[in-house]
Amino acid sequence: MTPVRTALVIGGGIAGPVTALALRKAGIDATVYEAHPAEQDGGAALTVAPNGLNALELIGAADAVRAAGRPVPGMVMGDGKGNRFAEFGGLPGLPASHVLARADLNRVLHDHAAANGVRTEYGKRLTGAEETAGGVTARFDDGTTATADVLVGADGIRSTVRGLIDPAAPDPEYTGLIGLGGFASGSGVTPDPDLMYFAFGARAFLGYWGMPDGRVAWFSNIPEPDAAAAYASRTTPPAEWLERLRALHADDDPGAALLRHSGAEDLFVLGGIDIMPPVPRWHRGRMVLVGDSAHAPSPSSGQGASLAIESALELARCLRDLPGPSAAFTAYENLRRPRVEAIAAAAARTNKEKSAGGPAGPVDPERMFGFVQRFRVDWDERVTA
Known part of the structure; x- marks a missing residue:
């Protein structure tokens, strides 16, 4: 049984409410602290891929996300003259990707989190954190503090928590x-x-x-x-x-x-x-990173949201099954780092193709997307060190 009972989740974007929901599923009480005074409107559209939807099923949010978006199972790749060099209707056996506005995804996830007992406090911009033998205390710019067993940095690509864990951490x-x-x-x-x-x-x-x-x-x-x-x-x-x-x-x-x-x-x-380039340190003491604060691939991957959702579930599994934050955070990083860095590297190659006018060779959908989209978080499997 995990000794971690409470968590502070810093950041109320996509990773924040999903992390809090996953932690609650693992028996850990989590509160989300968001810097902005209210939920944010606007922003671009994004895709929740089959692997992201499968992870959302574990916290009961997949149906709400599907209802807020539009299924787009297939893809066509071509040049600027209307010529097509690849077309496929999605990978067999997987649900369709869904496209929706980022603001709609945030709203749906926050609503689902609130309905399941997750509290979100707005207007809480993190300024620092102090660890003790028994917990970690977050300080906010309004003069308030909050204390829990662990602190999770779900605060995006310009993460404050990342700098607290490692002042030498790379910038985006x-x-x-x-x-x-x-x-x-x-x-x-x-x-x-x-x-x-x-x-x-x-x-x-x-x-x-x-x-x-x-x-x-x-x-x-x-x-x-x-x-x-x-x-x-x-x-x-x-x-x-x-x-x-x-x-x-x-x-x-x-x-x-x-x-x-x-x-x-x-x-x-x-x-x-x-x-985000590879981040050398994902955790220190009672603090750990999740989502874009640790791994933010190019939008070319179509995986930013889905990888954040996966990581939230994997972090919760590790905290559920392993004795204390150090062992849990190490196992979590070992589970996630190879996958997210491989996907980020593939997206970087796609960025070069966008500048060069398209892929240099034939496109094999299974080879390109199978490893990415067929992944499933196995919630019922016990994590071992």
């Missing part, structure tokens, strides 16, 4: 790509509702899929070697960005049509896309 790295997205209406482009399309254009990459209301959602990745320019891109007026996007995709099919029928009012600019 820029991928060389700027991310933008929007919606097209009346473009004449009618995607198959069961497919997501990825077009490697000569000057920029475009992904798109059909919406239930007839619009086409799209996102573009633009190569930009200057990191400072990429981060400054958030301040560029949307109308100016839209003109630039139309020029970059002017020779692309159907990119040109989609951009002509998109409005600046619907454009969102993610700016420079960052990833």
Whole structure:
């Protein structure tokens, strides 16, 4: 029986409520502390892949996530001229990936956590933490503190907890790509509702899929070697960005049509896309990292949310089965690090292909996605050191 009975979960994004739910399933009382004063609206769309949905089944949240999103089981990869070089309808035996807005996923997970007894405290920005032999105390910028047996850093790619665990921890790295997205209406482009399309254009990459209301959602990745320019891109007026996007995709099919029928009012600019390089230390003492604070692959992986969900369940398993934080955190890292770093490396290769106009060779869906999407967290298997 684990001696860990309570946990502070720092960060109320995707990893935070899932971690708290997983810990409760393991018999550990967890409270989420979120820096912002309320749930955050806006943000881009994301994919919860089959492996993420399978992990969500373990905490009873999969149905709510499916209801908030749209199933898109298949994928088409092609060039900017409309030529296709790979198409598949999903891997046999797996549920369909679901696409939904990040804000909707956050809302669904927080609602499910609250309904299952997880408390979230907003306006709690972490400033420091002190460990004792029997626990860890978090300090927040409003002058309050909270104490528990362990502290979990689910506070994202710019994690405060990561710096507390290791002041020499690396910072996020820029991928060389700027991310933008929007919606097209009346473009004449009618995607198959069961497919997501990825077009490697000569000057920029475009992904798109059909919406239930007839619009086409799209996102573009633009190569930009200057990191400072990429981060400054958030301040560029949307109308100016839209003109630039139309020029970059002017020779692309159907990119040109989609951009002509998109409005600046619907454009969102993610700016420079960052990833986490390998993080040397995932834990120290009674503190540990989960989700993007430990492993944030490029969005090209389609796995950021799903890997965070998997890691939350695996961390809870380890704390459930092993005697004390040190053994549990070590086992958790050993379980997770090889997988997340392999997926991050594959996504980095995809980023290079986006800048180069597409894959250099044939695409084998099972080889590319099987290892990633067929993974299942085995909650009933006991973790051993």
